[in-house]
Amino acid sequence: MAKKRMATVWLDGCSGCHMSFLDIDERLLTLAEIADLVYSPLVDAKVFPENVDVTLVEGAVSSEEDLHKIQMVRERTTVLVSLGDCAVTANVPGMRNPFSTKAVYERAYRENVTLNPGVPNEGVPRLLPQARPIHEFVTVDVFVPGCPPSADTIFYVVSELLAGRTPQVGSHTRFGA
């Protein structure tokens, strides 16, 4: 049987979901036998490839780059997994949402900065007005809440999906888990 093609993507999140993914420890070897990790912050590929079977997406959609990425990921992925509370609910990145982006920029790049305060206008993607969950932009196939979802939850979800089954997520994790 041909190996499955798997990817992970990191949008506006803390990378904690990726850490939790790595926490599945030696079971990574089990996954490596049935799937190739074709794109991820954890591997070298620079461009998100075509024909990916399963993609785990961590983080909210918060910038123009995030929006561009999630749309491309959706086009090239069969099963898109919204992984963790930032992807599912906007979570902590969404705590800026009651404020204007101008206020957020001021806070981050002027008020809390002593060396060359100033809002950058190149090299950093522009913020969208709010950080929002990814299912508000693209169709999501599987939702895995949790901050982060436990390693056991992630292993369960990924193994089920790679085996062609639909995981029953609800009893394994919850918002804030």
Next chain:
Amino acid sequence: MTASANVKTFQINGRDYSARAEETILEVARQNGIFIPRLCELEGLSTVGACRLCLVEVKGSNRLLASCVTRVEEGMEVTTNSERLERYRRGIVELLFTERNHVCSVCVSNGHCELQFLSQKLDITHIHYPYRFPKAEVDASHGRFVIDHNRCILCNRCVRVCDEIEGAHTWDVMGRGIDARVITDLNQPWGTSDTCTSCGKCVHVCPTGALFEKGRSVAEMEKRRNFLPYLQLMRGDQNG
């Protein structure tokens, strides 16, 4: 004293039960280990039927009835769980999550929250409605307690416990619809309230992390409610 034998016999989910006429469907269900979700009702406080999560189907009625305020009746046939009820309950909980800013991961009540518990119980893995992300205040002016309106679901338990059990009536509700807020005294900072006795009952009946003790960090705020049935029992004679 002899109890008048006003006993009603009825069915819940096809099984026979009997209870005193003044008991509600929710009370009978709870006594018999039948789970009905609710967020505003709390044993020991008056019932207001505000959250609508305890809705049940009663044969012969084409509308759903809030089981916390519906008394048992002879021959009643109650259904506590159905596809329709599940759909409404999930909808209500999802709307509660969108109405304010519930960020479970950084909440003092993470792991001890009734809203969070219900979301998992009802198998809610994401919210279908768009989040509102409103601007909501945090009032930390009280010496010992904090109110974070981001996490308030307007269940009114704080209002009721303060009025009915503590007798202070510091809390009330101001505004309508999505603008409604619980307030202390005449909508002034909690710390300046003349009526608050700092008893903390409001904090401990609050189902979420909206009311909490100062100094508690993420997931550290466990609510203690055992004082309520005790106080109710002790005051039973006065309240008739």
